Amino acid sequence: MIISRTTSSLAALSASRPEHPVAVCALAVSAGDDKTRLIPAGQFDAPRGSMRGGGPWRLDEAQARQIIQQAANRNTDLVVDYEHQTLLSETNGQPAPAAGWVAPQSLEWRTDGLYGRIQWTAAAKASITPGPEGEPPEYRYLSPVFPYDAETGAVQDLLHLSLTNNPAISDGDAVLAAARRASATSEQEESTVKREELIKALGLKADATDEQIDGAIAALKAKAADADSVRQTLSLKDDDKPSEAVAALKSKAEAQPAVAEPDPAKYVPKAVYDEAVAALSAAQVGENQEMDRLIDEGLKDGRIAGKATADWLKKQGLAALKAHLEDAPSLAALKGGTQTAGKAPQDNGDEQAGELSEQELAVCKSMGISPEDYRKANPADGQ
Known part of the structure; x- marks a missing residue:
């Protein structure tokens, strides 16, 4: 087993561990372009002295097919890091650079184990390749991290892998990996529950899309804004009941002066x-x-x-x-x-020019x- 009870902190972590504990083992690594064996087939164990407790573990074809199916549903590649820094970064504060990536679609079952194609970074490829004169590589082992059934040792999934020369990791690190996986599963389940509750509260169908949910939320916000505007107009408080709002509206309407009929003496129809x-x-x-x-x-x-x-x-x-x-x-x-009918006018001496x-x-x-x-x-x- 990978669960330790030597310290209180590790005991706290083990209390929150998932149903399936997490293990690591060591496999030989190479920089070839062909697929690499990631988990061995049959019953296997860590080399003596390479890790404490744990095995033996088992992987058969049915279990491998299940792992391949789970990986196919992921949107991200599996990371290969250095010295399990993905597990250690939260405690030592150091970065966890990738040495390579495994595409979930490349996973394949063979008679001797689960294989996958690793795309190495340039630095990692150089670190696992022997020197020109037979110098040994910087890294020799590939250490997978996987959850397994505590009773049968059956491998349940493949979380990630690491380049290492000491494939055994501390019990606390294994528990940390288990806790992280349990937390992610819990958050996913909680998110699913919250989504279902939200869809129900909005009055939508169970298969509502994100666009439909966003539209319903936007409509609710618009109605809330209208309600706030009405409350402000009526000078209502936030805790006033709808019936009180209606009564206030009627009271305000009744307080308005009635519109007088037009005076027929002053106005006529159009x-x-x-x-x-x-x-x-x-x-x-x-x-x-x-x-x-x-x-x-x-x-x-x-x-x-x-x-x-x-x-x-x-x-x-x-x-x-x-x-x-x-x-x-x-x-x-x-x-x-x-006036003179063509005759010259007579000068009577009375009229002047x-x-x-x-x-x-x-x-x-x-x-x-x-x-x-x-x-x-x-x-x-x-x-």
């Missing part, structure tokens, strides 16, 4: 307003047309002296235009003839303007 606007627009068009007709008649019969007078009258509106046409005399001279005629004065009177303003508006008429 349809009525639109209809009135349309009628006014039509009336305006009709008024403009009527003014154009009256101005045209006034220009023809001489009641409107000229364009300037017509434009001015149009600005005064329809009522002013009609009043002017009613009072203004028809000026024959503006119909195409002359530039003074308005009686008809023009009549226009001024009807329009309510002075003769001077009329002459300014109609310079040609006053000459």
